Amino acid sequence: MLKTTLTSKKMAIFDMDNTLLQQSFIRTAAQRLGFTEALQEIAAAGYSATERTRKIAQLLKGSRYKELLVVVESIPVVEDAAAVVRELKKKGYICGIISDSYTHITEYVKNKLGMDFSCANELEFDGDTATGNVYIPANFRPAQAGDCAHEYCKCNMMRHISSCFSVNMEDVLAIGDGENDVCMISKAGTGVAFNATHLPLNEVADFIVSQRSFRPVLEVA
Template identity: 30%
Template sequence: MRAPCSSPLPSSVPRQRRPRPPSARSPQRSQAPAPASRSPVLGPGAVDLAVEADAIAPVRIAVANALEGLPVDACVQHWNGRRKRLLIADMDSTIIGCECIDELADFAGVKDRVSQITERAMRGELDFEQALRERVAMLKDLSVDVLQRCYDERVRLNPGARTLVRTMTANGAGAFLVSGGFTFFTSRVAQAAGFQANRANTLIEAGGLLTGEVGSPILGREAKLAALREETAAAGFTPADALAVGDGANDLAMINAAGLGVAYRAKPIVAAEADAKVDYADLTALLYFQGYTAADFVTD
């Protein structure tokens, strides 16, 4: 088995390996070139290391041990199928740098209380649906005008987010944003980053004020998994062809089900179960993990 170990931060450059036979897979499934067909350097501070092994798990353990304490992100995976056909991403603290509900709570004067609940929910210590309803209730009577102000003043794409989405979609992949947050924000973030569709929860309003309620059903852990399965089935392939990325406990089901599940600046419970984690690089690391080079990146 040939397994690439892609590192989006400085590492040594391996020697070239012998060419591998051309892939017999369908041309619809885009594959990264074999190591010998190009330089192992993917971009500034990013390399491919080709390893021959009988199984992935021992290589992942060896790489993790070798890199312990170093500011390097690595992804060990099978060579074939590494370039994914679907990106499904969490929004808060993944594609954007904040938790929107915490920022709304700041405008309502209850950020300390809400953010504590958010942190515990993302660590998997609280039931997500119950925690969401409790936090939204604290936003009761907040003017809906604050939503746009919050978006304008607080919401920013994380570094590499737009490049990640645009590069994958330019190469034929689908890109979907799923969030336990709110459609007001996902619709705008999806447009800003280039996602093709988005799913999230709906804040209920009346008379220009938030009612403190959220629409049902709640989009949480299982709904994110359902979104992954539905979107891949609709496109005619399987979750193995997808890349899922997130940071909180409600992202775990989709991360575990995807062909490549990535924990981005994630809570410990997520980092422990993901195929790979990104703690140091920006979101373009997910492109390097798939074998894209910096020259392949689609940027503004």
């Protein structure tokens, strides 16, 4: 998953759903596979992030590996995403994804855009069929005093992955749109709210992008 031979000391971390992708993978999957109502019930139930992640994974039980790839293939990426990733890499940035989706989905997007890593939950498959079980990597959880106090948070993974590449936190650029990006955006050296679907994200971001383009990110990178 990680290319540890890279020597750059800067990093750009992107959220995937409604950021790199113009829609949410799990909501699109729900529409395609017929579990929209069940997904809405889980979202409204007030579960912890960990329990919500497990219950959503159960909705995918019986889904085929390739079937889920067809879903993500159907979702358009932001038009200039690949070009902006190339420009960031020319500037010396390691580029990757941190998402609460699933690794086989984030890896598809990573490869499509020429990125360096992706970090997400691991959906379990028996052969090519989803079992409904999910493995949540320990690095989404707090690792030390001073990390985010949430039981499950992208900022914890951000600290881990930046450490893996020997990148200082002040040299991390983080881009996201939603409520689960708030800690990551606020704790990164430079945080960008990208067409925020959770408006309080704009309040903690260093920069706000309100157009469906990553070009403005190059101005602050």
